[in-house]
Amino acid sequence: xxxxxxxxxxxxxxxxxxxxxxxxxxLTENFAAAGATVxxxxxxxxxTVGPNGGLQNLQLGHRAVELGGPRLTALILETARKAQKxxxxxxxxxxxPLGEGTEAYQMVSxxxxxxxxxxxxxxxxDEVDDDDEPEPAPAPAPAxxxxxxxxxxxxxxxxxxxxxxxxxxxEPW
Numbered sequence: 447x448x449x450x451x452x453x454x455x456x457x458x459x460x461x462x463x464x465x466x467x468x469x470x471x472x473l474t475e476n477f478a479a480a481g482a483t484v485x486x487x488x489x490x491x492x493x494t495v496g497p498n499g500g501l502q503n504l505q506l507g508h509r510a511v512e513l514g515g516p517r518l519t520a521l522i523l524e525t526a527r528k529a530q531k532x533x534x535x536x537x538x539x540x541x542x543p544l545g546e547g548t549e550a551y552q553m554v555s556x557x558x559x560x561x562x563x564x565x566x567x568x569x570x571x572d573e574v575d576d577d578d579e580p581e582p583a584p585a586p587a588p589a590x591x592x593x594x595x596x597x598x599x600x601x602x603x604x605x606x607x608x609x610x611x612x613x614x615x616x617e618p619w
């Protein structure tokens with residue numbers, strides 16, 4: 447066995463710390479600039495999200511009003527999900543040099559959804575009428591006749607209770 451050189455160990459440790467510090471500074475600097483901007487295929491919706499997936503900007507093109515409320519809502523949500531996934535992937539890549547192989551890295555990686563499965567969000571809105579007027583409420587059903595209430599016993603007569611009987615000690619007079 448060779449004896450460990452304490453100076454070499456300290457130098458290696460300091461080099462690791464300097465590398466870790468540099469990676470941490472790069473992550474901090476690049477994380478602030480991370481985010482994503484995604485436009486829908488027809489260009490009627492553009493969504494910008496920050497590195498945490500929070501909505502930073504939403505732009506609606508001239509064609510957006512032609513879609514109607516339900517379809518526009520679905521398109522905004524779909525575009526926002528794509529932007530959030532893109533931002534999360536970007537953040538994961540920024541975190542990779544610092545945390546690859548760690549439990550934290552795996553947790554962040556697992557939180558990013560897989561590529562979208564054949565989920566068509568527009569189908570749920572296709573059946574909705576394009577007019578925004580609510581349907582009339584159904585007429586109320588006629589009230590069922592109720593049996594007569596049983597007679598109530600007469601009230602018990604006695605000395606009327608005053609509200610302040612219980613708190614005489616708190617009265618200033």
